[in-house]
Amino acid sequence: MRQKIVAGNWKMNKSFLEAEELLDQIAEEQDSYEGDVQVIVCPPALYLELASDYAEEYPLFVGAQNVSQFVKGAYTGEISAAMLASMDGVTHCIVGHSERRKYFGETDKIIAEKIKILLSFEITPIYCCGETLEQRKKGVHLETVSDQIEEALFHLSNEEIENIVIAYEPVWAIGTGENAMPEQAQEMHDYIRRLLLDKYGNEEANNISILYGGSVNPENAKNIFAMPDVDGGLIGGASLNAADFLAIRDAF
Numbered sequence: 364m365r366q367k368i369v370a371g372n373w374k375m376n377k378s379f380l381e382a383e384e385l386l387d388q389i390a391e392e393q394d395s396y397e398g399d400v401q402v403i404v405c406p407p408a409l410y411l412e413l414a415s416d417y418a419e420e421y422p423l424f425v426g427a428q429n430v431s432q433f434v435k436g437a438y439t440g441e442i443s444a445a446m447l448a449s450m451d452g453v454t455h456c457i458v459g460h461s462e463r464r465k466y467f468g469e470t471d472k473i474i475a476e477k478i479k480i481l482l483s484f485e486i487t488p489i490y491c492c493g494e495t496l497e498q499r500k501k502g503v504h505l506e507t508v509s510d511q512i513e514e515a516l517f518h519l520s521n522e523e524i525e526n527i528v529i530a531y532e533p534v535w536a537i538g539t540g541e542n543a544m545p546e547q548a549q550e551m552h553d554y555i556r557r558l559l560l561d562k563y564g565n566e567e568a569n570n571i572s573i574l575y576g577g578s579v580n581p582e583n584a585k586n587i588f589a590m591p592d593v594d595g596g597l598i599g600g601a602s603l604n605a606a607d608f609l610a611i612r613d614a615f
């Protein structure tokens with residue numbers, strides 16, 4: 364059975380006190396939650412320790428938003444996978460987000476290195492892929508995502524790929540208020556699962572959670588999550604408000 368997941372990507376938002384307030388609200392609701400959706404919060408790196416403290420007490424997982432592709436050493440400003448792993452509560456890390464590709468020049472080759480290092484520290488990568496509006500308009504969205512997945516993931520063994528979460532995030536839907544139609548998400552998720560099946564076989568393909576990301580909110584989540592190959596969501600803007608974020612959790 365694939366794990367249902369709702370992960371909140373806070374991006375570069377919230378002061379320390381605001382982060383604490385949001386974690387308080389999410390933790391309080393999670394405390395009495397009896398459903399089967401795994402809830403992950405991905406705050407800015409400065410607040411990972413704070414979030415980890417909550418994860419010790421409440422049913423909550425913590426993810427980083429980024430990791431260095433280097434193991435250690437003279438890389439000013441970077442945070443290594445070993446450092447993330449040394450904070451007990453950090454179980455996940457987003458990699459390949461389109462904002463990191465766009466503003467920080469991340470390529471799938473770099474992302475592949477990050478994934479390898481994360482796995483060696485038993486941190487689950489949440490690998491983001493997705494096409495731009497231009498690529499969708501040209502009708503090359505499927506091959507764009509296929510190239511991304513091949514380059515970033517297909518160096519992994521069968522054992523390793525089982526520890527990956529994939530997030531399909533069409534770039535044109537991120538932070539724009541324009542979500543993909545549920546059928547568009549389903550088409551891509553089904554396509555990704557078939558790529559995984561061809562490369563790794565049925566068991567692996569069916570066990571990997573594929574999340575949708577791009578302007579998910581409490582209103583549209585239900586229809587998107589109803590698609591058979593959508594196993595959850597990577598949520599940006601709506602994860603900054605506890606009520607909205609948890610309403611999305613409850614849309615399953």
Ligand code: PEP
Binds near residue numbers: 372538578600
């Ligand atoms: C994201 O940044 O991963 C994202 C999906 O953002 P939003 O939900 O705001 O579109």
